[in-house]
Amino acid sequence: MKFNTKTIHGGQSPDKAYGAVMPPIYQTTTYAQTTPGGHQGYEYSRSHNPTRHALEKSFASIENGQFGLAFGSGLAAIDAVLKLLKPGDEVVSTNDLYGGTYRLFTQIFEKFQIKFHFVGMDNAHNIESVINANTKLIWVETPTNPMLNIIDIKRVSHIAKQHHILLAVDNTFATPYLQRPLDLGADIVMHSATKYLGGHSDVVMGALVVNDKTLADQLYFIQNASGAICGPHDSFLVLRGIKTLHIRMQRHCENGRAVALFLSTHPKIETVYWPGLESHPNYAIAKAQMDDFGGMLSFTTKDNNYQEAIKMVENLKTFTLAESLGGVESLAGHPASMTHASIPKEAREKIGVVDSLIRLSVGIEDAEDLIEDLKQALSKGFVQ
Numbered sequence: 001m002k003f004n005t006k007t008i009h010g011g012q013s014p015d016k017a018y019g020a021v022m023p024p025i026y027q028t029t030t031y032a033q034t035t036p037g038g039h040q041g042y043e044y045s046r047s048h049n050p051t052r053h054a055l056e057k058s059f060a061s062i063e064n065g066q067f068g069l070a071f072g073s074g075l076a077a078i079d080a081v082l083k084l085l086k087p088g089d090e091v092v093s094t095n096d097l098y099g100g101t102y103r104l105f106t107q108i109f110e111k112f113q114i115k116f117h118f119v120g121m122d123n124a125h126n127i128e129s130v131i132n133a134n135t136k137l138i139w140v141e142t143p144t145n146p147m148l149n150i151i152d153i154k155r156v157s158h159i160a161k162q163h164h165i166l167l168a169v170d171n172t173f174a175t176p177y178l179q180r181p182l183d184l185g186a187d188i189v190m191h192s193a194t195k196y197l198g199g200h201s202d203v204v205m206g207a208l209v210v211n212d213k214t215l216a217d218q219l220y221f222i223q224n225a226s227g228a229i230c231g232p233h234d235s236f237l238v239l240r241g242i243k244t245l246h247i248r249m250q251r252h253c254e255n256g257r258a259v260a261l262f263l264s265t266h267p268k269i270e271t272v273y274w275p276g277l278e279s280h281p282n283y284a285i286a287k288a289q290m291d292d293f294g295g296m297l298s299f300t301t302k303d304n305n306y307q308e309a310i311k312m313v314e315n316l317k318t319f320t321l322a323e324s325l326g327g328v329e330s331l332a333g334h335p336a337s338m339t340h341a342s343i344p345k346e347a348r349e350k351i352g353v354v355d356s357l358i359r360l361s362v363g364i365e366d367a368e369d370l371i372e373d374l375k376q377a378l379s380k381g382f383v384q
């Protein structure tokens, strides 16, 4: 089965009871048993639920994996992966990590004596220099947020395999439409399904997909034992979202390109960070690793003025000023005052989050309208 067919049919078949084409929302906590233990595979909905099960099979199918697991949020999925570890274990992670992941690592798991090394993964030496006998997990995010750096998954997976370390990839920004980490050597692929997989900004959810049965069993155990599952209605919504993932992503990529090209020729713009531009420092890896370049991009202005950047995002009309990404509607954010506001100016500037950096999640509206909106906001927002 090819990708576009998998998004619609992957792991799914008409419901056994009445032939419903969409998996029904099994809004139930428990299941009748004919005799103690005499059930049809479902006992209690923290452990198993038919709607969630259909979604988990869909996750596995689109990521070319054997086993899928759904969680109540992206962070709950990451939390489950970290619970594979024990005190004394060490993790090597991307340095410009999603803020919530960084918080989970440093403010929750460090308390349990797990040690994290945050390194620039564009250079393999940076990874190898911190690996030791305690290193059990490498955590990769690519493209990164909000600088859209690209990390060579295959290269990192060679290092991980050499040292017998698990490799997990947060595939939220790219989605399996653009890159399939398991095929590139990762052991675990993770999603905030809140973003592109759900795709309609109406549900918070997380996903994991793996190929190894032992690893899957360990993660299923954690999912059930810790209990950070998602409900059947949310499962239904994400299943519905995934059915249009391929056509939404196609448009996200087209619009991302149109907006990136417009911004890169605008006289007020300093730099556009979109991996599909040849000027992007990781363009070669992006081109080899991804099938297209997505709808996430960031840019800075020549004046690099904090207040002007805020005025600019306030003046946007078609783009909504909001956190999050990956929905059908276009969103804009100002990391320095929003997602990265808690990071000291010097530290955030080191990773590229300067005062004028604006991040766009380019939606699937008409590109002409998006460009018009940026044009008017840029002309109003900035001192002429």
Ligand SMILES: *Cc1c(COP(=O)(O)O)cnc(C)c1O
Pocket (backbone or CB within 6 Å): 073, 074, 075, 076, 098, 100, 101, 141, 145, 170, 172, 173, 191, 192, 193, 194, 195, 204, 205, 206
């Ligand atoms: C949103 C996001 C997360 C966290 O997911 P939630 O669903 O918000 O818990 C993790 N990684 C990336 C890249 C994200 O964008």
